[in-house]
Amino acid sequence: MLDPLRLRMLEHLQSPNSATGLAKVMKMPRQRVNYHLRELERHKLVEFVEERRKGNCNERIVRATATSYVINPATLGSLASDPAMIEDRFSSTYQVAVAAKAIRDLAVLEKRATSVRKKLPTLTLQVSVRFAGPEAQQGFARDLTNALAELTAKYHDESTTGGRVFEFYVGGYPAITKSDDAE
Helix, strand or coil, X not given: CCCHHHHHHHHHCCCCEEHHHHHHHHCCCHHHHHHHHHHHHHCCCEEEEEEEEECCEEEEEEEECCCCCCCCHHHHHHHCCCHHHCCCCCCHHHHHHHHHHHHHHHHHXXXXXXXXXXXXXXXXXXXXXXXXXXXXXXXXXXXXXXXXXXXXXXXCCCCCCCCCCCCCCCCCCCCCCCCCCCC
């Protein structure tokens, strides 16, 4: 699904279109476009909208199922990052692995919640902090760690039967402050 051609098709399908219309826009044979559309539809990245009569033919009109996508790291199988396999807990590799685990977990939980028509309870906090220097950054990390430990001690109850366990993670990284055309 990461084929650049299919990604371009998804971009063009933010507005509904047919294989013929998409072929014209992308300057490609309709048969090739139709093949890729069927694959995108099979993976539920494109959905059928309607059928339109055009001359002697019926055109299937489809559109992208979302305006943005996140790829579940589980699709990488054994190549996916695993936080348990990374020793350096202060590395960017570990942070990416933890974030990937959260994406995998949320994908599973969202699918389960949708199947029973329930809302998935989540909490997201995001903030940008400008530090005066390394000492302030280290102090913030220390205070945040202490505050999280205090909250965990206050609210975690191992003895409660039927209680609900939540996963929390906090990560910090330098903000991207300029674009780099070479990326």
